Amino acid sequence: xxxxxxxxxxxxxxxxxxxEKQSWDxxxxxxxxxxxxxxxxxxxxxxxxxxxxxAKESHEFIDEMYERAETHDxxxxxxxxxxxxxxxxxxxxxxxxxxxxxxxxxxxxxxSQLSGEFRPSKVIPFKFNKEAATQAFLKWCGKKPLVPADFxxxxxxxxxxxxxxxxxxxxxxxxxxxxxxxRKVRSWRTGNYExxxxxxxxxxxxxxxxxxxxxxxxxxxMDDKMMDILEPYDYSQLIDFSMPYLSGxxxxxxxxxxxxxxxxxxxxxxxxxxxxLSRTINGYSSVRIENSQVNIRSxxxxxxxxxxxxxxxxxxxxxxxxxxxxxxxKVVGKLPVSIKRVVAWLSGIAAVVTAVLFGGxxxx
Numbered sequence: 482x483x484x485x486x487x488x489x490x491x492x493x494x495x496x497x498x499x500x501e502k503q504s505w506d507x508x509x510x511x512x513x514x515x516x517x518x519x520x521x522x523x524x525x526x527x528x529x530x531x532x533x534x535x536a537k538e539s540h541e542f543i544d545e546m547y548e549r550a551e552t553h554d555x556x557x558x559x560x561x562x563x564x565x566x567x568x569x570x571x572x573x574x575x576x577x578x579x580x581x582x583x584x585x586x587x588x589x590x591x592x593s594q595l596s597g598e599f600r601p602s603k604v605i606p607f608k609f610n611k612e613a614a615t616q617a618f619l620k621w622c623g624k625k626p627l628v629p630a631d632f633x634x635x636x637x638x639x640x641x642x643x644x645x646x647x648x649x650x651x652x653x654x655x656x657x658x659x660x661x662x663x664r665k666v667r668s669w670r671t672g673n674y675e676x677x678x679x680x681x682x683x684x685x686x687x688x689x690x691x692x693x694x695x696x697x698x699x700x701x702x703m704d705d706k707m708m709d710i711l712e713p714y715d716y717s718q719l720i721d722f723s724m725p726y727l728s729g730x731x732x733x734x735x736x737x738x739x740x741x742x743x744x745x746x747x748x749x750x751x752x753x754x755x756x757x758l759s760r761t762i763n764g765y766s767s768v769r770i771e772n773s774q775v776n777i778r779s780x781x782x783x784x785x786x787x788x789x790x791x792x793x794x795x796x797x798x799x800x801x802x803x804x805x806x807x808x809x810x811k812v813v814g815k816l817p818v819s820i821k822r823v824v825a826w827l828s829g830i831a832a833v834v835t836a837v838l839f840g841g842x843x844x845x
Contacts, residue, residue: 487505487590487724487725487728489507489509489510489512490512490514490522491507491510491512492507492509492510492512494507494508494509494510495507495728496514496725496728497728497729498606498607498725498726498727498728498729498730499513499610499729500606500607500608500609500610500643500788500807501608501609501610501613503515503516503606504516505519505725505728519725575736576594576700576702576733576734576735576736577591577594577731577732577733577734578590578591578594578595578599578645578727578732578733578734580731580732590724590727590728590732592724594734595724595732595734599734599735600722600784601647601722601784601785601786602721602722602783602784602785603650603719603720603721603722603783603784603785603786604645604719604720604721604722604723604726604785604786604787605714605715605716605718605719605720605785605786605787605788605807605808606720606726606788607643607730607788607807607808608788608807608808608809608810609790609805609807609808609810611641611643611790613810614641614643614790614805614807615638615641617790617805617810617812618638618641618790618792618803618805618812619633619638621803621812621814622816628816629796632794632796632816637792637794638792640792640793641790641791641792641803642730642731642790642791642792643729643730643731643788643789643790643791643807644730644731644732644733644788644789644790644791645726645727645730645731645732645733645786645787645788645789646698646700646703646708646733646786646787646788646789647698647699647700647733647734647735647784647785647786648696648697648698648699648784648785648786648787649696649697649698649699649735649739649742649743649746649782649783649784649785650694650695650696650716650782650783650784650785651692651694651695651696651697651739651743651746651750651780651781651782652691652692652693652694652695652780652781652782652783653691653692653695653746653750653777653778653779653780653781654689654690654691654777654778654779654780655689655690655691655692655750655754655775655776655777655778656687656688656689656690656775656776656778657686657687657688657689657690657754657755657757657758657773657774657775657776658685658686658687658773658774658775659684659685659686659687659755659758659759659770659772659773659774660683660684660685660770660771660772660773661683661684661685661686661759661762661768661769661770661771662681662682662683662684662768662769662771663681663682663683663684663762663765663767663768663769664679664680664681664682664765664766664767664768665679665680665682665764665765665766666678666679666680666766666767667679667680682765684762684765684768686758686759686761686762688757688758690754690757692750692753693716694716694783695746695749695750696708696712696714696787697742697743697745697746698737698742699735699736699737699738699739699741699742699784700733700735700736700737701736701737702733704802705745707802707804707813707814708789710813711789711804711805711806711811711813712806713809714787714806714808714809715808715809718808719785722785722786727786730788732786735784739782739784743780743782747777750775750777751775754775755770755773755775758773787807787808788806788807788808789804789805789806789807790804790805790807791803791804791805792804792814801814801815801816802814802815803816
């Protein structure tokens with residue numbers, strides 16, 4: 482197994498992917514490379530025969546832009562890699578695919594974690610950089626004055642991290658049937674009498690549908706509900722996976738395969754199929770679904786990495802997570818509440834009420 486560092490063709494320093502500019506930048510010689518430029522460099526290296534064993538994948542960078550390092554496996558859960566630049570040990574868990582060296586801060590990609598069956602077919606690159614994610618976080622916190630003061634402190638903000646989360650995207654062909662009892666109720670008055678007419682109907686609906694790119698995250702570390710709330714992603718911006726997009730970010734490989742996540746996908750598809758069929762029943766006073774059946778006739782799953790900015794905070798023994806969709810900017814999370822600030826806030830309200838009552842001469 483090897484650790485890869487995306488190298489600048491000019492000076493050999495580590496490159497980082499800039500989400501805002503959609504380019505790879507060198508912080509040492511200030512060179513910047515667009516996607517087209519990097520493809521051109523790769524093509525030139527192909528012609529010169531500079532590719533190695535991993536070059537058979539169309540959008541990989543050339544060997545000269547990587548350096549390999551020794552890997553140590555300390556059981557199936559913890560692994561240690563040697564940083565190609567400074568030689569320090571990089572300790573990760575079994576699912577980490579991209580990380581940083583804590584000593585020289587160079588971004589490193591653990592290529593073996595994303596090879597073979599674990600290689601994604603697609604990726605959506607980050608569209609928001611860390612500065613934009615930080616501003617979104619502060620704006621989100623600003624609307625909630627009872628959070629602990631250190632929640633927005635600089636050391637805490639430094640923990641905000643961009644992570645590529647593994648997702649399975651399912652395409653499914655579905656057939657659904659639905660039977661419902663419906664009523665039409667009509668009332669009118671004639672003289673002193675009020676009449677009500679109720680008509681009863683049996684309603685049937687049947688349809689075939691195709692669902693495209695129904696997502697389910699493939700990481701057991703992630704909160705499934707939070708990942709669902711972060712949707713939707715714009716899947717028209719999916720591109721072929723290439724290792725360099727991971728440079729400067731963390732990345733996880735899946736530890737839940739496509740079969741493990743399919744029950745979640747199946748439930749979503751079944752619910753949405755029934756919803757779509759129900760929406761076609763109109764013109765009745767009331768509708769009660771008696772029974773329904775949804776058959777998934779075919780399914781195909783693609784493995785993709787999707788961008789998320791994340792920040793975890795521990796307060797009074799509990800963990801709180803902030804997450805931002807790295808493509809659309811959608812923000813979700815749960816904030817801690819400072820008991821001291823709640824007491825101060827209630828005390829402030831009590832002081833205002835007391836002042837009002839004294840001023841109005843109500844308090845005796």
